[in-house]
Amino acid sequence: MFLNKKAVFFFLLVCYNSFSQEKRIENDSLINNKLDEVVVTGQYNPQSIKKSIHNVIVIKREQIEYQAANNLADLLNFNLNLTIIPSSQSGKSTISFFGLDSQYFNILIDNIPLVSDNGLGNNIDLTQVNLDDVERIEIVEGAMGVEYGANAVSGVINIITKKSIKSEWNIKVSLQEETVSDEYAFFDEGRHIQGLNVSHNFNENWFARAGFNRNQFAGFYNDRQGRDYYQNDGLRGYDWLPKNQINANGLLNYRKENFNLFYKFEYFNELINYYGAAVRANIDTQAQTSNPSATDRIFTTDRIVNNLNVNGRTNSGANYNVSLSYQQQKRYLNEFNYYIISQEKTNEIDEVYQSSKVFFSKGSINNLVKSDFYNYQLGYEARFLKGFDTQASGDVTQQDKTQSQINSAVYGSSEVNLSNKFLLRPGIRYEYNSKFQTKLLASLSARYLMKNGFELRGNIGSSYRTPNFEELYYYFVDSNHDVRGNENLNPENGFTAFLNLKKRSWFKNTSLLNTLKLSYIDVNDKIDLAIVNTTPLQYQYINIDAYKLWGITSENSIKTNNWTFNLGATLQGISRIVNNEVNAENDFLYSFQLNTSSTYQIKKWNTAITLLLKHNGKQQNYIASGTDEEGNSLFEKSTTRAYNWLDTSVKKSFFNNKIQATFGARNLFDITNVNVSNASTGGVHASDNSSLLLGYGRSYYLKLLYNLNF
DSSP: OOOOHHHHHHHHHHGGGGOTTOOOOTTOHHHHHHHTOEEOTTOSSOEETTTOSSOEEEEEHHHHHHTTOOBHHHHGGGSTTEEEEEOTTTOOEEEEETTBOGGGEEEEETTEEOBOSSSBSSSOOGGGOBOTTEEEEEEEESOOHHHHOTTOSSEEEEEEEOOOOSSSEEEEEEEEEEOBTTBOBTTTBSEEEEEEEEEEEOSSSEEEEEEEEEEEEOOBOTTOOBTTOOOSSSOOBOSBOOEEEEEEEEEEEEEETTEEEEEEEEEEEEEEEEEOSOOBOOEETTTTEEOOEEEEEEEEEEEEEEEEEEEEEOTTSOEEEEEEEEEEEEEEEEEEEEETTTTEEEEEEEEEEEEEEEEEEEEEEEOOSOOSSEEEEEEEEEEEEEEEEHHHHBTHHHHSOOEEEEEEEEEEEEEEESSSSEEEEEEEEEEEESSSOOEEEEEEEEEEEOGGGEEEEEEEEEEEEOOOHHHHHOEEESSSOEEEOOTTOOOEEEEEEEEEEEEEEEETTEEEEEEEEEEEEEEEEEEEEEEEETTTTEEEEEEEEEEEEEEEEEEEEEEOSSEEEEEEEEEEEEEEEETTOTTOOOSOEEEEEEEEEEEEEEGGGTEEEEEEEEEEOOEEEEEEEEEOTTSOEEEEEEEEOOEEEEEEEEEEEETTTTEEEEEEEEOTTOOOEEEEEEOOSTTTSOOEEEEEEOOOOOEEEEEEEEEEEO
């Protein structure tokens, strides 16, 4: 079904040799639209994509609407170098970005990191990030430690919310119904989403918006039998846990010529139901009856976000930007013994399972000198975190639950325009952490605009990842186990180098964009669980490993007035280095991804047809398979099979765009489980096969949106 890897890369790279003959047409509307696209992530001031120092990937509002995406997990599945990792039993979906998990990159909302279960900006559950009020999403790849500090090793995702409308009033009401595989019924099965957004321009200075969204996911049975099943055969419950999410938010924006202020409030609530598969018969021998029961849990998450931003320009021409944020998240656990037939609860336990309180402040100032040759930026950042995570920490939290951490930083960078085409930006950041050693981070970015539409960008930089709650505080010790965290852990140190060559071309009513990327990531002092004592057997988190990645990516886009087509491919090699294992295999293992998307607009019918496809090649990893004669671990390759993801949609507008209907299908290849096989050692032992639950099968959706402007 797919082309040979070498053929694919030859096709993608040869595109660069075909652009020397085009004639640039400066008045073409496609050119103007492309150059007017403004980005803010990692920039001193809002810049067009062409002038930006970093290569910024932009996901526009129209793409969100074409996919009928309600949250980040719905949207990001088709990006290269990025893999969504769902957990059916926790209800979370996180990201693997350049092979590193969600602890190594930051998710920002209007340049402010979002609180999570045990971090700030990192380890975010993508299903909890609603997209109703989003204008666009900007993705920057590579270490962004100077600009964004800790946990920005592989990059950042910045979500930009809407802060203006063209009319005086805008009211949007949406209803979305979606099957979960072939399971659907009103209220009982499937996915049911309702949304309301109201925006108003009071005058030329004041703007306000308020929104509400409810997302009910009724779970995925997948041969399981649900809550009321009482046979003890492991089939009770769901393969994907049912959950219900409510998101309410409001924004107030004030704008004058050289001054802008906005305040955003958000409340998020999530309820996840877990139904135990082990059923107790509870037989009454005298009455010859039984009242089966199981241990069930209800997890409730409450999150409150308050963000304030002030930015503008002084009379002297200096640009300033200051952000303040107070965020709080709590997760509650209600555990009980549930009698399935009588529907009674006993032995209820209610506790605060996880808590995070965060105060965040960041400010910067630039354009302090009047020079076309030289500019610089100075900034600060402060984070005050306080909280605990019972699940990640274990029994130790019962003794001393709450931990706190203070992080403060000052940073600076300068932009040197060596010519009209060549821009250089060195940067440095000094960061103090109350728990870990101080860090000095550095970066060097460059942009060179060449002839014939070529753009060359390069970036080298450092960042680091702080240990999480589990790695620091986990404690599980009994007669058979001794597994502990380590409060003396050091942060992991990350270094990245990215090189990006972009070519823009125009043919009359057609624009082409071709991009070639080279990437390198090196993480040292990586944290892992290791044996620290053999008799008795003891495990502890220590800094022992390393991680290296190199990759090559090609992305190509063709756009006409009615049609957009994208084709991309990436090849990655990853080496996971285990320094304390004698028999460890540290060679590079390779994986391949290919994605393509196409949107065709039938303007006279106000209709857009979208197709998205991603091929995830097989992935390999070394896992422990036993021990040698001296007790050292032996390793073998574990292979996750290749799989393909295909979505399609049709979006139709009626009555001058007042009503929009989007019908589509997700996961048309009906992916649920992907096989994971462990290679046999020496041909003697049989292969050990298992599966990884990645999807809930082919699903269909219909979204109706009423959009009123007046």
